[in-house]
Amino acid sequence: MRPDPRLGLAQIAMAGVLWGTGGLGVQLVREHVPMSVLTISAWRMAIAAVVLLLALVALRGGPALGRLLRERPGRVVVVGCGTAAYQALYFGAVVSAGVTVATVVSLGLAPVLLTLAAAARSRRRPGADRVLVLVAALTGLVLVSVGAGHGGSTGPHPVLGVTLAAASGAAYALATALGEPLARSTGPLTLTIATTTVGSLVLLPLLLVDAATGGVVATSEPVPVAVLLYLGVLTMALAYGLLYAGLRTADGSSAVVATLLEPVTAALVAAALLGERVGPLGIAGTLLILAAVAGLGRRGQDVGGPLTPPREPDRVSGLHRP
Template identity: 65%
Template sequence: MSSSRARAGLLQICLAGVLWGTGGLAVQVVRDHAPLSVLTISGWRTGLAAVVLLAAALVAGRLGEVRRLLRARPGRVAVVGLCTAAYQALYFASVVLVGVTVSTVVSLGLAPVLLVARDAVVARSRPRGVLPVLAALTGLVLVSTAAGPGETGPTPVLGVLAAVASGTAYAAATALGEPLARGSDPLALTAATTTVGAVGLVPVALLLGGPAGTSDPVALAVLVYLGTLTFALAYALLYAGLRTTSSSAAVVATLVEPVTAGLVAAVFLGERLGVLGVAGMVLVLSAIASLPRAGRAGRAGARGLPASGPVVGGPPGTTA
């Protein structure tokens, strides 16, 4: 794999993280204008994304590829789609139960740890290249703490369990989506997995989410933004990037999400980042900057050639 392809894939995944990072503010705007629960918003987001992606696949002549993918790998596509829907809903639930800081650190921080461990087991060797991962996780803690110091929810134990489940589902969706991405059209793969996720999540949102809709134009416009950009486009970018980037590297790269969320909060909400927040952002971005070399080493190992270790050197959890 060429260096330029590795960098392009990493950039696509980082852009997905940037889009996810704007979702927190978007959800807040929706809740300011309409009495919708986070579960209902998540259902809207996934359902709208599925409609947009299927329409795009129709226009681009990719519906046949979507059908072929569903016939060829129905189990894996279903698991990836349902895990994708589950981890965002579980993350939202965790935020309500335990607060933003703990939810973000546990949900987003657990995924790279799980995938580092998986890579070590697969390679049958001790984990290597963990320093960039530790740097990214330390940065995540600093950014999250600076964004919401002292925040806590009413049911911390259930909240932490929900965050652990969210992070596990995030890691599973990324790891299982990586081999699909390498042999599939990104638009077709995103349309297939998102449609499955919508079929699983929307009925749950209708049954348990409270009010199902709103007539407020601002809320509706932001819901469309959440579905089209922070979901449909973001996941298309993620799967496109996974064609040249390992899943363990991808979950580190998507830690640009809380960095973006912190910057958005500072610009639009007047929140102060502080020294710790800025230091955390620098750590996360430095870890991401070291990914291309690690990605090339990991690809060599995947071809049966000597490699320096699992592809973690140097990131959908989602704060949206």
């Protein structure tokens, strides 16, 4: 039976929703302990790696992981490093230039880069429907970011922040582009374990740097520990598993558009739990992003459409394959 790209887009959209709750989690941790966002990110990936490795042992997925690392070691390392770099660079952009600039540049640049890369590979200009979806999504992203109450906040180093955000978006696009073929030949759990473990090893030095400079790198308080577990298990392990499951049928440029539900979720969570005002611009942006994601799903129904590229040979088997 032909795989349905709409299922893949739904899985990726769910990942975006989970990521959208991460900002609140980081804020809760920092309300209890003065832990840096980079240290929180390092713990998030480390917790995810441990949980996923325990699942791998329980489900006896070691042989699949071994095959993946033997056959695609370089690509696994690049995807894992790209995932870690995206998070670290994004948080650096937030500190340097503010939430709005970091969000719009980082999340907005990735779908543009992937669309251009797909056009270059196929030597064809993007179709009018693809451009329309992209414009709607990016416009919605700007409106949500501005309407969520961050529009007037600018960090102390805007030029550095824009540079970091652009690098973050490029790392996100690269990790997604290289992860897409891996996702089509590897089980989601196997791929998530491999890339998350690499990412956690990349971010581990941040804990050492914080410890050396007198920063808080650990806590025993129940609330921040619980939140860190939530961030690691749900917004990292589960969310990236959903992303890689979705990339088996949806292409990378569509995937990053679907993950723009992340800022939408963040704005709605902040409005519901923190009393922040979304505003008319935020509502309009939310509707535009939802319309763009719906447009992707509609295009995915077309036989031979751009959301259903040929599957690669199943060189690396994995867990949870249909």
